Amino acid sequence: MKHKVTESGRVSMTAEFLLRLLLASDGFDETDFEKFFGFNAEERSFVLREAEEAGFVERRNGRLWLTAIGRGLFKEARTSLSSTKSSKGPLGLASI
Secondary structure, three states, rough: OOOHHHOOOOOHHHHHHHHHHHHHHOEEHHHHHHHHHHHOHHHHHHHHHHHOOEEEEEOOOEEEEEOOOOOOOOOHHHHHHHOOOOOOOOOOEOOO
């Protein structure tokens, strides 16, 4: 799997994993985010600051949410994927 958002140079790989988690969930509790990734408070703050300052994530009522800009990163990746030809891997799965 390629990390499309990371490859575009917009965020670190760790921040991309956060963005993907938020894309797959209906918001995510801030405390659970720290536990999910096994971060301490300093590490959590570093990743959240990166994503918030870029305008990709917002905090509301103790939960983390993707912003419209954050969701747009994945729309761009889907668009670029649909315009490229994918190949089948050894298990018959399309590789990106």
